Amino acid sequence: MVTTPRRDAPADDVLVDGLLAAVAEQLDQPVPAGLEQVLRRVHRHRFLPDRIWQRDGSGGYEPVDRATEPDRWTAAAYSDEPLVTRFTDGLPSSSASMPSMVARMLLLAGLGESPPGPEAPGARVLEWGAGTGYNAALLCALVGDRRVTTVELDPVLAAEAQENLKATGYAPTVAVGDAADCRPPGGPHDVVLATFSVDHIPPTWLTQVPSGGRIVTPWSSAWCTYGTLALTSHQHGRAEGRFHSFASFMQMARPGTDRCGPAPGPAARGADARQAVRSSTTLSPWAVAGGDLDTEFHIGLTVPGTAFAWDTSGEHAPTRLHIADTANSWATVDHDGLTSAAFTVTQAGPRRLWDEIATAHRHWEQLGRPGIDRYGLTVTGPTTTVWVDTPATAVTAF
Structure with a gap:
């Protein structure tokens, strides 16, 4: 049964209205009723630290402190832009995603079109990457706390997300684990969502969803970090779906590895x-x-x-x-x-x-200079095939 989401301390309606207008502009349509309801109920500012970083327009970031610039901080919280919430070794290592990107991913997962109601249970959702907990709160508001599991690699981030969720009245399952090989509780899950980009679908993800389930994840390669992949799971470890031309997310981190870094040049390493x-x-x-x-x-x-x-x-x-x-x-x-x-x-x-x-x-x-939306991907056991327009036009396999 879907629980009725709790409202925390009200945010400025003007700010929320502005955020919804910005999301609608990115969606190129009115915000669906279910998404509008939860975006009004789950207040983004409750999931942000007192210091955040915005892009400065020159390829860098500038800090915004709640204590010294409260109005600017609040405006940033309700802007439709990603906000860096942590730096590690001088590089962004955690962020609050752009709300319109969150909305588009939820819609690709089949969530948020209609307001949540008590007449039918919601989908069971597994989220990889708890971050601040904001996206998990949206999921709880959509499908109910008991049907949401969020997994975070960083124990400190997981604890902070859990604290934010508890403070706003939400109680999903919060676990610590590596998305590449973790099998969290609560499965099978009808929807698997990632809040980071991947360059392949980890095999364990396919074991998390039954036939007909959805996997939605941002995509990346060493050459280009862009695009979102939405897959439908089929029987016998097979999944198939299409890419969509939006989203640029941080890459999936692994224990003991750097989150990101510059491309190496021949002076740094390479053949003589x-x-x-x-x-x-x-x-x-x-x-x-x-x-x-x-x-x-x-x-x-x-x-x-x-x-x-x-x-x-x-x-x-x-x-x-x-x-x-x-x-x-x-x-x-x-x-x-x-x-x-x-x-x-x-x-x-x-x-x-x-x-x-x-x-x-x-x-x-x-191929006719295809755009990202013409590409699709099929996973069959250990083999991944990328195609254009239809699976019959394969362009690569790995």
């Missing part, structure tokens, strides 16, 4: 430069790493394990694109600052990374 092969290309490096997310998404899927970084220091060339993988292969593409008709390519290592990227880009053009 004396073994490098030089050539030229007419394919612009900006065509594959210049911010076109459709292109970058395709390359991320089809040239696995490959990352890039731009060098505009002028030390080697006016502009250089560094490319590297995790197996000691690297490539550079140099622009001489004068002509865009040809670029100098240097490659070394077991893989010819630029050749792979050029082939992937050519294939993308042959």
Whole structure:
């Protein structure tokens, strides 16, 4: 039975109305009744620390303190933007997701279209990544506390989320575990939601949902962190679904690993430069790493394990694109600052990374330059196949 969500201390209705308007704009439709109800009842500011960080418009972050800037802090709490809640080693390591992204993921999971009611039990939901607890509170308001399990890798974050949830009157199951191989209590779950991005579906996730269940997760690759995947589970460990062109989330952390870091350049690691092969290309490096997310998404899927970084220091060339993988292969593409008709390519290592990227880009053009929404993914046992438009048009498997 779905419980009636509790209201905490009321937020400024004007701020909530503004947030709902911003979410509706991103959805390109009115906020569905179920989502509107829970977004009004679950107040985002109750799940934020006294110091948060907003993007500063220049690629960095600036702090906002509740004690010294209460109005700005509250406005940020009800803005439709992600808010960093923790830094680790100088890098963002935890955040409160953009509310419109949360809303879109809930809708993809089949939640939030209609107001919750007592006439039928809600879906059982497993959330990977408790974070601040805000998303878990929304889930509790939608399907009932007893039907929500949220799992967090970081014990400190898990405790903070549980405290936030308790303070606002919600009591889901909060567990500590690694999303890659954890089997939390309360299963099977009709819906599995991740609040971080992955580059593959961990096999244990497929064991958490029965046939007909949904898995919704942001997606990432070494080349491009963008997109959301919504899968429907089928029998015998098979799942299939499509990508959607929204969301850029932090990558899934594992115990003992860094959450994120810069792309390695050949100076940092890679094959000996004396073994490098030089050539030229007419394919612009900006065509594959210049911010076109459709292109970058395709390359991320089809040239696995490959990352890039731009060098505009002028030390080697006016502009250089560094490319590297995790197996000691690297490539550079140099622009001489004068002509865009040809670029100098240097490659070394077991893989010819630029050749792979050029082939992937050519294939993308042959496919009709598909956008992210045309891609789908099928998981069958240990094999994952990515396709365009239909499963008959496979573009890669891993």
